[in-house]
Amino acid sequence: MPTSDADCPFCAIVRGRDSDAREVYRDDFVIAFFPTEPATLGHTLLVPRQHVGFIWHLSDELAAVLGQATTRLARAxxxxxxxxxxxxIQSNGEAATQTVPHLHIHLVPRWDNDNIGPIWPSETDYTEDQKDRAWSAIRDECRTLMS
Structure with missing residues (x-):
């Protein structure tokens, strides 16, 4: 049974309590709808019906469901x-521009002349030592968590 957060605007959509929501899809596990202020026409959000704040709290089972729903929604x-x-796009935490603390995936249609700028910096200036330390730390965590 999906769980929810009483103060979460996405949980209100899950519960059918937002009459302004432009819902495009719903099943037992996920809901897809337009955001209030879409970045482009067709911009769609996909959320789990269960209240999950961040990707690191997501179960493997629900992650698989979200992955499949994302590809199907992308085709639609x-x-x-x-x-x-x-x-x-899937952001986690305020530093990553997550504004609603309910895990959500943005599917943003793009056109060559749209108003969205690039989402990546044109260049970075990390040293090889910094990259090696990050690589080593993440590799070690992967060996621990994924074995």
Whole structure:
């Protein structure tokens, strides 16, 4: 049974308590809807019905469901609005620009002339030592967590 947070606006949509929500899909595990202020026409959010704040709290089972729903929704968005491209964005925490603390995946149709700028910096200046330390730390965590 899905759990929810009484103060979460996405949980209100899950419960059917937001009459302004432009829902495009719902099943036992996920819901997809338009955000109030879409970045482009067709911008769609996908959320688990269960209240999960961050990707690191997501169960492997629900992650698999979200992955499958994301690819199916991407096909639907692509067929419906025929974009030149598509960003799939999932942010966690305030530093990553997450504004609603309910895990959500943005599917953002992109066109060559849209108003969204690049999402990556044109260059970075990390030293090889910094990159090696990050690589080593993440590799070690992967060996621990994924074995």
């Amino acid at each position: 968005v692509h067929a419906a609005v025929e974009p030149d491209g598509l960003n799939v």
